[in-house]
Amino acid sequence: MASSSLSSASPALRIISSLFPQYSPTLHANPSLLPLSPSRPRSLSLSLSTSSRSEKLSCRAVSSATAARMASEKKVQVFDSKDDLAAELAKYTADLSDKFTKERSSFTVVLSGGSLIDYLRKLVEPPYLDSVDWSKWHVFWVDERVVPKDHEDSNYKLAYDGFLSKVPILPGNVYAINDALSAEGAADDYETGLRHSVKNGVVDFSEATGVPKFDLMLLGMGPDGHVASLFPGHPLCEEKEKWVTFIKDSPKPPPERITFTFPVINSSAYIALVVTGAGKAGAVQKALGNSEDSGTLPVELVSPAGELTWFLDKNAASKL
Numbered sequence: 001m002a003s004s005s006l007s008s009a010s011p012a013l014r015i016i017s018s019l020f021p022q023y024s025p026t027l028h029a030n031p032s033l034l035p036l037s038p039s040r041p042r043s044l045s046l047s048l049s050t051s052s053r054s055e056k057l058s059c060r061a062v063s064s065a066t067a068a069r070m071a072s073e074k075k076v077q078v079f080d081s082k083d084d085l086a087a088e089l090a091k092y093t094a095d096l097s098d099k100f101t102k103e104r105s106s107f108t109v110v111l112s113g114g115s116l117i118d119y120l121r122k123l124v125e126p127p128y129l130d131s132v133d134w135s136k137w138h139v140f141w142v143d144e145r146v147v148p149k150d151h152e153d154s155n156y157k158l159a160y161d162g163f164l165s166k167v168p169i170l171p172g173n174v175y176a177i178n179d180a181l182s183a184e185g186a187a188d189d190y191e192t193g194l195r196h197s198v199k200n201g202v203v204d205f206s207e208a209t210g211v212p213k214f215d216l217m218l219l220g221m222g223p224d225g226h227v228a229s230l231f232p233g234h235p236l237c238e239e240k241e242k243w244v245t246f247i248k249d250s251p252k253p254p255p256e257r258i259t260f261t262f263p264v265i266n267s268s269a270y271i272a273l274v275v276t277g278a279g280k281a282g283a284v285q286k287a288l289g290n291s292e293d294s295g296t297l298p299v300e301l302v303s304p305a306g307e308l309t310w311f312l313d314k315n316a317a318s319k320l
């Protein structure tokens with residue numbers, strides 16, 4: 001990938017480089033993704049890496065959130081249109097499916113609720129509908145509302161209607177909430193099921209983190225910077241022992257949900273953060289820009305052991 005000189009770089013590149021001014025970041029603008037001919041998806045892709053020495057030095061001296069921001073490889077892709085974003089997300093996901101299917105004959109994918117499912121719309125069309133080995137997919141949820149699976153608020157129903165009903169994933173490989181239980185019971189039940197999936201080798205396990213290691217997490221982000229059902233200022237953001245926990249006072253309705261905790265989220269090999277709309281530009285700026293009060297949002301704690309890629313539309317990136 002060609003490197004970009006910072007002086008002539010776009011605002012996004014300058015903002016990202018200002019995030020770590022004291023380091024010698026290498027910024028890559030991938031020419032194949034830069035806004036070129038109208039026929040190609042118009043997007044700007046950049047990745048930021050800093051020298052390991054400076055990371056060690058910085059992580060001792062900064063808040064956990066900033067250290068988390070430092071710790072993983074971050075890629076930011078900004079798209080002119082939601083269709084371009086969906087097209088790139090489909091390719092990204094299909095490529096990872098091929099990678100893990102070859103490596104371990106299975107592909108573990110974790111879905112969010114909200115608009116994320118709609119952005120998978122290109123994945124259920126040719127060529128991916130025919131090229132992806134759907135029989136190797138195992139689908140989980142990063143969070144779920146404690147409602148019946150046929151309720152309009154159910155993330156299972158959202159994913160089934162918009163995605164799962166359109167691809168030949170084996171029903172036994174779709175791990176939905178037990179909707180007959182209370183929030184606490186459903187969280188315990190989901191964690192028990194996850195421990196079983198780790199034990200039988202369906203879900204990888206990280207000796208380094210001591211928690212499951214999913215291949216790909218597809219996350220959304222709320223305007224307040226929440227991810228999954230982990231909300232700003234909520235004690236659940238600090239949960240370090242449980243893999244799955246529950247909330248009964250979600251500021252985003254409905255109030256009762258179960259959710260993966262950050263140790264599980266951050267143990268992932270790959271995370272895609274799909275964020276669109278001007279209403280989220282403030283949170284994106286805090287997370288990626290040089291905002292004064294950075295370090296306060298749950299999304300800033302997303303720092304996978306592997307690779308984090310932000311998929312933004314230009315409205316969500318408008319303050320970078």
Ligand SMILES: O=C(O)[C@H](O)[C@@H](O)[C@H](O)[C@H](O)COP(=O)(O)O
Nearest residue numbers: 112113114115220221222227228
């Ligand atoms: O169950 C949920 O509500 C989601 O998992 C939640 O975390 C969602 O991803 C964000 O709120 C973004 O939702 P939108 O993309 O619809 O704004």
